Amino acid sequence: MSTARAAVVALSNSEQQRETLVIMLDEVFDVAAADTPRARPRSPAPAAVVVAPRPWDEDLARQARRRWPAAGLVLVDPPAAPAPAEERLACASWDDPYSLPVAVARVASRPHPAPPSDRELAHAVRRADLALRPALDQAQTLAALARAARRPISVEIACRLLAEHLIDLDDRLAWSDWFALDADGSDRVADLAGALRAALEARQGRLRARDLEVAWERESPAYVPCGAGAAAVLAAALRAAILELPPGTLRVEAGPATLALRHPGLGEAFAWDVAGCLARRAGLRLRSEPGVWTMESESEDDADHA
Numbered sequence: 001m002s003t004a005r006a007a008v009v010a011l012s013n014s015e016q017q018r019e020t021l022v023i024m025l026d027e028v029f030d031v032a033a034a035d036t037p038r039a040r041p042r043s044p045a046p047a048a049v050v051v052a053p054r055p056w057d058e059d060l061a062r063q064a065r066r067r068w069p070a071a072g073l074v075l076v077d078p079p080a081a082p083a084p085a086e087e088r089l090a091c092a093s094w095d096d097p098y099s100l101p102v103a104v105a106r107v108a109s110r111p112h113p114a115p116p117s118d119r120e121l122a123h124a125v126r127r128a129d130l131a132l133r134p135a136l137d138q139a140q141t142l143a144a145l146a147r148a149a150r151r152p153i154s155v156e157i158a159c160r161l162l163a164e165h166l167i168d169l170d171d172r173l174a175w176s177d178w179f180a181l182d183a184d185g186s187d188r189v190a191d192l193a194g195a196l197r198a199a200l201e202a203r204q205g206r207l208r209a210r211d212l213e214v215a216w217e218r219e220s221p222a223y224v225p226c227g228a229g230a231a232a233v234l235a236a237a238l239r240a241a242i243l244e245l246p247p248g249t250l251r252v253e254a255g256p257a258t259l260a261l262r263h264p265g266l267g268e269a270f271a272w273d274v275a276g277c278l279a280r281r282a283g284l285r286l287r288s289e290p291g292v293w294t295m296e297s298e299s300e301d302d303a304d305h306a
Helices: 015-025 058-067 099-109 118-148 152-179 192-201 204-209 228-242 271-281 300-305
Strands: 007-011 030-034 048-051 072-076 089-092 212-219 248-255 258-262 284-289 292-297
Touching (some): 007 015, 007 058, 015 099, 048 058, 072 099, 089 099, 118 152, 192 204, 192 212, 192 228
Parallel strands (some): 007 048, 048 072, 072 089
Antiparallel strands (some): 258 292, 284 292
16 A cells, blocks of 8 residues: 555445445545544544545534544535535535545645644643643642541532532643644554553652552553553553552552552542543543542454554
């Protein structure tokens, strides 16, 4: 397969139509079929996305635009023609087989929007940091107050305020998806167990100061459906939660697509809510039992990767 061919995603809820799209486009383009925009991202990112649901689903087209904002969009037999002024968008028809590759070539070859300058990126990161820090600092303060307060009313007030801050923090963390893309374009499957070990080793002094011990009972690579950048962010959130645990031993068991953590005080750390938010966005399923917190890959393909 020639690497010079433009990458294209063929998106449809019909398996037959996905196969047809691949057959029609594969001679010219590097095509991958998907039934939903939530499918594992392409590497490299697609130059064009073909949307051909049956029956027509306008919401699927909107999801494709949000999921791949830099890609050209081709709509196959939409009920109404889109606005002609919209950039990098074209229509095709099943009745005219030649219209599809022509439309894909047209939107894939148009220039992408110019990337922001380094100065603009630096300002954006600074604004994001200033917006996030107050919610995080206040949530940590309120969590400490809720644990330290003895009066029931004080605890109730602190917990309500903490819940409001965590909702705000959860909304802001949604933007972490923008930072999860791997710069080297590698497959978006990462070893979470390795990322967590590296994160904990970077804070060995803090662990010892809090009389915390980490026992790795099993340490197979725990492959998860996200890039190394997202796995590192999730591992850092897990480390922050671990550092809030009371003294004792944290037992870690890592398997092909599972990471299990065991400690009597797991439910007491507010940072587990943040780690859980990131884990769900990384495509992991969470199970919480007394003293046990388990993350599992939602895709069997990721376990097969091991």
